[in-house]
Structures are given as C-alpha cells and as structure tokens.
Amino acid sequence: xxxxxxxxxxxxKLGIDYPIIQGPLGxxxxxxxxxxxxxxxxxxxxxxxxxxxxxxxxxxxxxxxLTSKPFAMNLxxxxxxxxxxxxxxxxxxxxxxxxxxSYRSLGSAASEYKPYSWMRFEHQVRVLLDAKxxxxxxxxxxxxxxx
Numbered sequence: 376x377x378x379x380x381x382x383x384x385x386x387x388k389l390g391i392d393y394p395i396i397q398g399p400l401g402x403x404x405x406x407x408x409x410x411x412x413x414x415x416x417x418x419x420x421x422x423x424x425x426x427x428x429x430x431x432x433x434x435x436x437x438x439x440x441l442t443s444k445p446f447a448m449n450l451x452x453x454x455x456x457x458x459x460x461x462x463x464x465x466x467x468x469x470x471x472x473x474x475x476x477s478y479r480s481l482g483s484a485a486s487e488y489k490p491y492s493w494m495r496f497e498h499q500v501r502v503l504l505d506a507k508x509x510x511x512x513x514x515x516x517x518x519x520x521x522x
Contacts, residue, residue: 390445392416399449410441424451431502447510450499
C-alpha cells in the first residue's frame with residue numbers, strides 16, 4: 376500500500392495525524408484553540424512568551440485538561456533585548472485591528488497591550504521541562520526599525 380500524504384517523519388516524530396502545526400499566536404493564544412487543533416490531529420501551539428512561570432503552569436494544566444494529544448508551548452528567547460524594553464503600544468498593536476471584527480463575532484475580546492515586564496527565560500523554560508511538554512518552540516527578540 377502506498378504511503379498516505381499525512382504519514383511522514385514529522386507526524387511520526389510528533390505523534391500527530393496530520394502535518395499541520397498551529398502558529399503559537401503569542402498574545403492571542405487560547406488553551407481551547409490549542410487543544411482543539413491537537414484533538415483534530417494537528418499540533419496545537421500556545422504562545423506563552425509574556426507569561427510568568429506560574430501562569431505557564433496553569434496554561435499547561437488547562438490544555439492537558441482539554442486534550443491528551445501532543446501540543447507545543449512557545450517562548451520568547453530574549454525578553455531582555457532592547458526592542459522588548461523600548462517597544463510601546465503604538466509599535467506593537469496592529470494598525471488598524473483587522474481581526475477585531477472576528478473577535479467580536481466569536482464573543483471574544485482582542486488582546487490588550489501589556490507593557491514590558493522583565494522575566495527570566497530560564498525560569499519559563501524550567502516550567503516546560505518540569506511539565507514535560509511534548510513540544511517546545513521559541514522565537515528571538517524584537518526587530519526594532521529606525522524611524
């Protein structure tokens with residue numbers, strides 16, 4: 376029997392049915408969406424980059440209460456770079472919020488800007504390692520353009 380399109384090294388390694396990986400949507404993530412993607416055979420991902428270690432523990436527990444399937448947690452490697460410290464709401468918030476209508480139609484609110492607060496990446500990672508999350512992904516810093 377020929378191999379099926381969805382059976383490959385990626386799906387075998389991650390333990391998923393389809394080679395579909397949800398973007399972690401840092402700041403827009405939802406435990407329900409992450410679990411739903413995983414429950415339907417993809418790899419649900421949650422962007423936890425701005426969360427405290429305690430909040431990350433709570434997110435992982437909620438995702439695990441919603442799915443027994445593999446999922447990913449995503450962190451920001453450096454919350455300590457110049458771009459993170461100096462970015463303000465004007466630079467971070469989308470202009471205009473193209474997705475706000477979609478949020479409202481689903482009965483949800485758009486994410487709100489939260490100013491930079493220092494936290495150690497190592498403490499966030501320790502939570503992921505201790506919780507033995509199936510997949511861990513990461514991003515690097517903010518690209519700060521000159522005005």
